Amino acid sequence: MAERYCLRTFRLLVVALVASMLALPVSAHEGGDIAGGFVSGFLHPLSGLDHVVAMIAVGLWGAVLKRPAIWILPVAFPIVMALGGALAVRGVPVPGVEIGIACSAIVLGLMVTLWVKPALWIATVIVASFAVFHGHAHGTELPEAAAPLAYSGGFVMATGVLHLSGIAIGAMMGRTVIRVVGALVVTVGIYFLSGALG
């Protein structure tokens, strides 16, 4: 009973935190519009289909791998992604970011479609490697953001939501559906790779 109450209040707290980011003119410190910065950051991963499918694939693959990968990947990914973002903020170039993002969709989609279950450390290395590319792409626009902290929070949270979507699909759907979704991810990745190379 106490746990159910706490879970409900936990959800309310998450809503309150998001609401605090969206409260329009309320800004104790940042000169820029916090709500605008948060929304802008939140929409950034969602505005690129290559980002969307790759992040869903991370969650899907976690669901395929089961414990402990199903929770290690969503916990570790944001921090490694932030490392990539930090590189972008500091002006450190990462070659082939768009190619890397497209390849992440292809590779992760194949892992799901073919139901590949490597050792946890291998899966973590693969995901972490691609996380750097995604983070770099998001971080490139961070210095120009009017409210960088809110922007950062926005795109980190959006990425996490996409992971959760993938986990939810993986947890609720059967193997066939999961594999089909994986194949769709691969298709989108190939499309973007051809665009990046072309």
Next chain:
Amino acid sequence: MSRTSGRIGVSLLVAAWSAKALQAHAISTDLGDFYGGLLHPATAPEHLLPMVALGLLAGQHSPEVGRRGLLLFLIGLAVGLGTSLIDPGWVIVARLNELSILVAGGLVAAAWRLPGLLSLLVLVFGWSHGYGNGTAIVDGISQGLFSGGVMVSGLILFSLTAGIVIPLKAEWSRVAVRVMGSWIAATGLLLLALRL
């Protein structure tokens, strides 16, 4: 904390944060500066995120450790507020506050149970955030009322988050807390990269 007071507290917080045109200083009442202090940490992500993270971190420990953490946090907050009134010019404290986002969030993500480290961190970061909030007290603002508001805000944020996390038993719920920690840590890492 009773169920009813918890819901009231959360509802008040949501109502305050969802306000469209929020007047931080209610000039028509003498308590305007109190509300200003109350809402100052809650409307600045660089204070809100680490305070929530410290509360989550305390919640990952036992109730006894969490209660001690709350007390130490409030002591740190009070001392920090007092320090800022004496000498508000320590720029390094802003960097410390930004670092607290990464450290607190990272420890929540890692879910390391280190009561001694928790006590140290809540004291140090409580001080730094108290100092950071105190530097917002400019001429014309009541120091006592504003500080009182900051203390109440810190009490609510810390105790609410810790109180929610402590009873969580299901694995998925504890993983969700760790995921929130990683989000906070990632945000802190990006901010540090930008500021340093």
